[in-house]
Amino acid sequence: MQNNLKISFIGGGNMAAALIGGLAGKLTAAGNIHVVDINADSLAKLQQQFGIKTSSEIDATLAASDVVVLAVKPQQMKGVVAQLVPHIKGQLVLSIAAGIRAVDLSRWLKGHNAIVRTMPNTPALIGKGITGMVATEGVSKEQRAAADAIMRAVGETVWLDDEKLIDPVTAVSGSGPAYVFYFIEAMQQAAQEMGLTAEQGNALAISTFVGAAQLAAQASDPVAVLRERVTSKGGTTYAALSSMEASGVKQSIINAMKAAAARGQALGEEFGQD
Numbered sequence: 001m002q003n004n005l006k007i008s009f010i011g012g013g014n015m016a017a018a019l020i021g022g023l024a025g026k027l028t029a030a031g032n033i034h035v036v037d038i039n040a041d042s043l044a045k046l047q048q049q050f051g052i053k054t055s056s057e058i059d060a061t062l063a064a065s066d067v068v069v070l071a072v073k074p075q076q077m078k079g080v081v082a083q084l085v086p087h088i089k090g091q092l093v094l095s096i097a098a099g100i101r102a103v104d105l106s107r108w109l110k111g112h113n114a115i116v117r118t119m120p121n122t123p124a125l126i127g128k129g130i131t132g133m134v135a136t137e138g139v140s141k142e143q144r145a146a147a148d149a150i151m152r153a154v155g156e157t158v159w160l161d162d163e164k165l166i167d168p169v170t171a172v173s174g175s176g177p178a179y180v181f182y183f184i185e186a187m188q189q190a191a192q193e194m195g196l197t198a199e200q201g202n203a204l205a206i207s208t209f210v211g212a213a214q215l216a217a218q219a220s221d222p223v224a225v226l227r228e229r230v231t232s233k234g235g236t237t238y239a240a241l242s243s244m245e246a247s248g249v250k251q252s253i254i255n256a257m258k259a260a261a262a263r264g265q266a267l268g269e270e271f272g273q274d
């Protein structure tokens with residue numbers, strides 16, 4: 001399904017590249033995608049990989065875009081957005097930045113109110129992302145549909161009614177892939193400490209994650225029931241889970257995720273000021 005949606009990315013880093021990979025030549029022609037980045041190497045890579053248009057400075061392409069995706073770090077957002085003001089008229093502005101609130105983007109854009117704030121994640125790279133998103137009042141039906149189509153090009157979407165929930169979404173799915181990788185790293189290390197090779201440990205840990213996650217996605221039972229089915233009384237899993245409980249692993253994960261959400265809020269407060 002291709003349409004003629006013209007999309008400009010401000011920032012062509014990791015997340016932008018993941019999104020462009022799902023969009024270019026799929027949702028819209030590669031020639032309809034434009035990336036502005038100050039890093040010439042990133043631009044050259046994107047240009048080569050996807051055949052999109054690139055430039056090191058904001059130019060007239062921006063004014064002709066339907067959607068402007070803000071994909072720089074929260075710390076850079078205010079300075080970058082200030083440069084966009086003369087070029088933003090009716091476009092949809094779609095931010096993927098952690099923390100930065102729509103109200104601050106709108107103020108920096110001199111009252112522009114067609115903003116969709118999103119939180120994607122890196123499995124977008126393989127079309128398996130999930131994005132939490134919320135729209136401001138000035139977003140039209142068509143713009144909302146365009147935002148949804150852009151994020152669906154790299155996975156699933158979950159729309160929120162309340163922007164405050166974006167920080168919890170960031171804590172669950174935005175940062176979430178890193179927790180999974182951390183858990184896999186721990187399993188790989190344990191495998192090696194117990195005598196398996198790195199290659200064996202790698203295969204066993206990753207396949208276990210993929211298989212268990214797919215089972216959880218497909219099963220009609222809650223994950224707690226799936227866990228109980230692995231856990232024989234007096235058996236090996238019971239020994240492992242008892243050790244985790246004794247070390248407070250579950251509470252530690254909960255605390256960590258609350259820290260991520262709090263950091264999202266703090267980023268908004270710190271980098272969303274005038």
Ligand SMILES: NC(=O)C1=CN([C@@H]2O[C@H](COP(=O)(O)OP(=O)(O)OC[C@H]3O[C@@H](n4cnc5c(N)ncnc54)[C@H](O)[C@@H]3O)[C@@H](O)[C@H]2O)C=CC1
Pocket residue numbers: 010011012013014015016036037038039042071072073074076080096097098119120121122174175
């Ligand atoms: N990496 C992740 O897992 C996720 C990141 N995000 C958000 O995505 C945004 C981008 O993150 P990443 O892609 O990971 O960062 P990144 O550092 O890979 O990309 C940022 C890009 O912005 C460019 N840039 C910096 N100043 C600029 C300017 N003045 N004009 C144009 N381009 C400029 C940099 O050269 C860089 O290529 C962040 O706001 C982050 O919160 C959201 C969800 C997940």
Ligand SMILES: O=C(O)[C@@H]1CCC=N1
Pocket residue numbers: 098170174175
């Ligand atoms: O760590 C971060 O701040 C970004 C947002 C979610 C994932 N990476």
